[in-house]
Amino acid sequence: MKSRPNYLAGFGSLVWLFLVGLPLYVMLIATFQTRADYAANGPLAFPEHFTLDNYINDLNSGFGQYFLNTVIVTVSVVGIVVLLVPPLAYAIVRSRSRPTTTVFRLFLLGLAVPSQAVIVPMFYVISKAGLYDNLIAVILPTAAFAMPVCALILTGVMRDITPELYEAMTVDGASPRRIFFQLVVPLSKSGLSTIVVFSALQAWNGFLFPLVLTQSAETKVLTMGLYEFQTEHGVDIPGLLAAVVLSMLPILLVYLFARRALVQGLMGVGGK
Numbered sequence: 001m002k003s004r005p006n007y008l009a010g011f012g013s014l015v016w017l018f019l020v021g022l023p024l025y026v027m028l029i030a031t032f033q034t035r036a037d038y039a040a041n042g043p044l045a046f047p048e049h050f051t052l053d054n055y056i057n058d059l060n061s062g063f064g065q066y067f068l069n070t071v072i073v074t075v076s077v078v079g080i081v082v083l084l085v086p087p088l089a090y091a092i093v094r095s096r097s098r099p100t101t102t103v104f105r106l107f108l109l110g111l112a113v114p115s116q117a118v119i120v121p122m123f124y125v126i127s128k129a130g131l132y133d134n135l136i137a138v139i140l141p142t143a144a145f146a147m148p149v150c151a152l153i154l155t156g157v158m159r160d161i162t163p164e165l166y167e168a169m170t171v172d173g174a175s176p177r178r179i180f181f182q183l184v185v186p187l188s189k190s191g192l193s194t195i196v197v198f199s200a201l202q203a204w205n206g207f208l209f210p211l212v213l214t215q216s217a218e219t220k221v222l223t224m225g226l227y228e229f230q231t232e233h234g235v236d237i238p239g240l241l242a243a244v245v246l247s248m249l250p251i252l253l254v255y256l257f258a259r260r261a262l263v264q265g266l267m268g269v270g271g272k
Helices: 007-030 035-041 053-094 098-110 115-128 135-159 163-171 176-187 189-204 208-213 222-229 237-267
Strands: none
Touching: 007 237, 035 237, 053 098, 053 135, 053 176, 053 189, 053 222, 053 237, 098 135, 115 135, 115 208, 135 189, 135 208, 163 176, 176 189, 189 237, 208 222, 222 237
């Protein structure tokens, strides 16, 4: 039997496409206009003369240093999370001891503490440690605030691994380390992808820690570098949007390649 077309769903899809596509059109089309043309023609006007000056000016105005700093922060945060969270999640899932349970509860408590609530004591600790205006001052707290969510995600994924698989490897004489690397890690790939994407997003889009814990131009990241386009005479909107496009491309590519694993890990079905 031939099914009838769903016109209502098609109309809804067109409306959704318009709502999503219009902001993208406004952002992208502005990056190819001069500041004067943008002010004269408005945000919806198609550029009369395409120009790449906004992208060129961004790359020549310190954007490369901001981009490099952001990459360093992101890679370091992801490295810390991937190094510490999987063994922690494995210990939480396999161990029933009180110290392990207490550590997990402390991690869950971290979910209820916003970074804004501890930024003042954190500034004091970072300053006393001699790390102020250093990328390490951004890396450590960013990783610390990403770890509770990542631990929660990965423990949920590891709990989906059936106890029979653990028992089978134990009967074969496998050590806990061998079980972790040969059983748990391969079956937790989607969960690992999830925490990589999540921690990378947290680090790449971080604003509060770079704002408070860094100061010099050498330690600026992309989110702070966007301030460069605001002056006492106004905001260079085409240049700002060009910088936004350049800054969002890497993390967008990471999300596109890992989006399926990200969704599966958040749903808690990655280990099945």
